[in-house]
Amino acid sequence: MAIPPTNPAALAVIDRLMARGAAFLGARYAILGGAMSWVSERHLVAALSNAGAFGVIACGAMEPDRLAEEIRGTQALTDRPFGVNLITMHPRLDALVATCIAARVGHIVFAGGIPPTTAIKAAKEGGAKVICFAPALALARRLVRSGADALVIEGSEAGGHIGPVSLNVLAQEILPTLGAEVPIFVAGGIGRGEAVLSYLEMGAAGAQIGTRFVCASESIAHPRFKEAFIRAAARDALPTVQLDERFPVIPVRALQNAGTKRFLEHQAAVLARFVAGEVSKEAGQLEIEHFWAGALRRAVIDGDVEQGSLMAGQSVGMVTQIQPAADIIAEMVGQAAAALAARGHVTGS
Numbered sequence: 559m560a561i562p563p564t565n566p567a568a569l570a571v572i573d574r575l576m577a578r579g580a581a582f583l584g585a586r587y588a589i590l591g592g593a594m595s596w597v598s599e600r601h602l603v604a605a606l607s608n609a610g611a612f613g614v615i616a617c618g619a620m621e622p623d624r625l626a627e628e629i630r631g632t633q634a635l636t637d638r639p640f641g642v643n644l645i646t647m648h649p650r651l652d653a654l655v656a657t658c659i660a661a662r663v664g665h666i667v668f669a670g671g672i673p674p675t676t677a678i679k680a681a682k683e684g685g686a687k688v689i690c691f692a693p694a695l696a697l698a699r700r701l702v703r704s705g706a707d708a709l710v711i712e713g714s715e716a717g718g719h720i721g722p723v724s725l726n727v728l729a730q731e732i733l734p735t736l737g738a739e740v741p742i743f744v745a746g747g748i749g750r751g752e753a754v755l756s757y758l759e760m761g762a763a764g765a766q767i768g769t770r771f772v773c774a775s776e777s778i779a780h781p782r783f784k785e786a787f788i789r790a791a792a793r794d795a796l797p798t799v800q801l802d803e804r805f806p807v808i809p810v811r812a813l814q815n816a817g818t819k820r821f822l823e824h825q826a827a828v829l830a831r832f833v834a835g836e837v838s839k840e841a842g843q844l845e846i847e848h849f850w851a852g853a854l855r856r857a858v859i860d861g862d863v864e865q866g867s868l869m870a871g872q873s874v875g876m877v878t879q880i881q882p883a884a885d886i887i888a889e890m891v892g893q894a895a896a897a898l899a900a901r902g903h904v905t906g907s
């Protein structure tokens with residue numbers, strides 16, 4: 559294990575800085591494993607929770623029965639707390655919340671949009687803590703008023719679907735204003751412990767990390783998917799390019815490959831047919847949206863790293879090897895402690 563030497567006094571300071579977030583999660587460390595569709599299933603989630611972080615199952619498009627099975631599978635692998643991430647536009651959101659409650663999941667993370675207040679209420683009445691993604695200060699305030707127990711602020715550095723604002727700016731806008739009110743977890747581009755430390759010092763309760771955990775030995779991602787992460791640099795993880803404003807594209811940060819090039823050609827072809835009057839705007843928009851259907855699964859599970867979607871954050875450059883989840887976590891906590899110790903304000907062996 560390539561874990562930096564630690565300084566007990568510095569580690570005690572890290573524990574103090576993480577105390578609120580860790581207590582909220584019921585975990586040793588205030589580190590959430592960001593839910594990643596297809597990647598964040600029972601093995602990675604349980605490995606993260608067993609290592610003292612907080613794993614989160616990515617429900618994605620799963621139906622309630624399938625989610626219940628995944629929760630049971632995770633419970634069989636860990637007795638530590640973990641959460642479930644639900645996408646708010648899932649047509650069976652209420653049933654998925656009920657599934658989490660029935661399985662006694664302690665934390666539900668609502669992603670992909672502002673959750674209906676009914677879903678927040680149902681989760682809380684069922685005894686779960688609610689975590690919501692807040693893409694801006696006004697929405698963060700609204701989510702707290704609606705009952706969110708904690709927030710994730712995810713910057714555009716992140717992998718997967720992204721907003722337009724960097725974590726650097728979101729943190730400055732939201733942490734000083736709402737950080738005392740609810741625990742706020744920062745996400746996007748975090749690859750090392752020094753960054754976690756700096757956000758904790760700004761008032762974050764903890765961090766949510768995705769990309770850095772893709773190459774955990776316990777992650778079921780295909781070896782070719784992991785290899786692509788290990789090879790890639792930060793500049794390879796780019797947001798989707800939208801060719802024409804008449805055909806909006808939801809920005810997703812991913813490694814560039816043959817698929818991303820083909821997506822540009824696909825947009826150009828749809829646009830040309832639209833201009834020629836051969837396809838309606840609505841039909842053209844659907845054709846563009848359908849391009850990536852199933853593409854993440856193809857990359858993560860089947861290993862099609864050419865045509866599949868290689869969603870990755872800018873922190874991908876800091877992924878250099880396959881290693882156990884526990885080592886990644888220990889490495890990051892060690893980096894944070896070493897950074898503190900190097901300042902000379904904390905003493906210890």
Ligand SMILES: Cc1cc2nc3c(=O)[nH]c(=O)nc-3n(C[C@H](O)[C@H](O)[C@H](O)COP(=O)(O)O)c2cc1C
Nearest residue numbers: 592593594595669716717718746747768769869871
């Ligand atoms: C491959 C991949 C799939 C993802 N899928 C989801 C998802 O299903 N739901 C979600 O809320 N976030 C998803 N995310 C975002 C992560 O939960 C997390 O917030 C993000 O990875 C943090 O940024 P980082 O990758 O720079 O650490 C995904 C990210 C990646 C890299």
